[in-house]
Amino acid sequence: ETGVTQTPRHLVMGMTNKKSLKCEQHLGHNAMYWYKQSAKKPLELMFVYSLEERVENNSVPSRFSPECPNSSHLFLHLHTLQPEDSALYLCASSLGGGNSYNEQFFGPGTRLTVL
């Protein structure tokens, strides 16, 4: 596998379920990001991890819980979501930590539907 991978690619869950999104990067990067892309809205940055430490949390509801066990893996744990949380969730990674101008490389995304 090369680049940034995300699993699952599609997820349908009920409001009472607990699920996790997984992101893995094979690029040797040390910063990872979660974005939310809703229909007709700009991408919204949710979380930033630099060197496995969370450096940004953009007022995301607590029903989204990120985890970065190492520089190659990033998780987004989901619980008691709302229908308005349905969106494409994109993971990205970059070199140089969170404060560099290096471009971010994105995964293919997880299309989440909350019923």
Place this chain on the structure above:
Amino acid sequence: AQKITQTQPGMFVQEKEAVTLDCTYDTSDQSYGLFWYKQPSSGEMIFLIYQGSYDEQNATEGRYSLNFQKARKSANLVISASQLGDSAMYFCAMRVYTGTASKLTFGTGTRLQVTL
């Protein structure tokens, strides 16, 4: 606060023609970077081109070039010799150095359709 504006929700261009996708930005920071990404229907965001705020020359990458006009705060993407595979959503984004983390602010995107 930073803001990216893309005023063209959709664009059509004929194959082999050039097309310009508009992007304007708003920031009070002196140091920033501007990016263009392409998002095909498959979903992944593909990096196309980058322009730093202190770069004196416009960035070019193959068929992509960035028309950077700092005084006007615009960073338009020019695609030359369009191909059918260029049909996708295109997003302009700005990165500002915050001191603790780098944040990308995205525009709402432009859907480009290349026709025969």
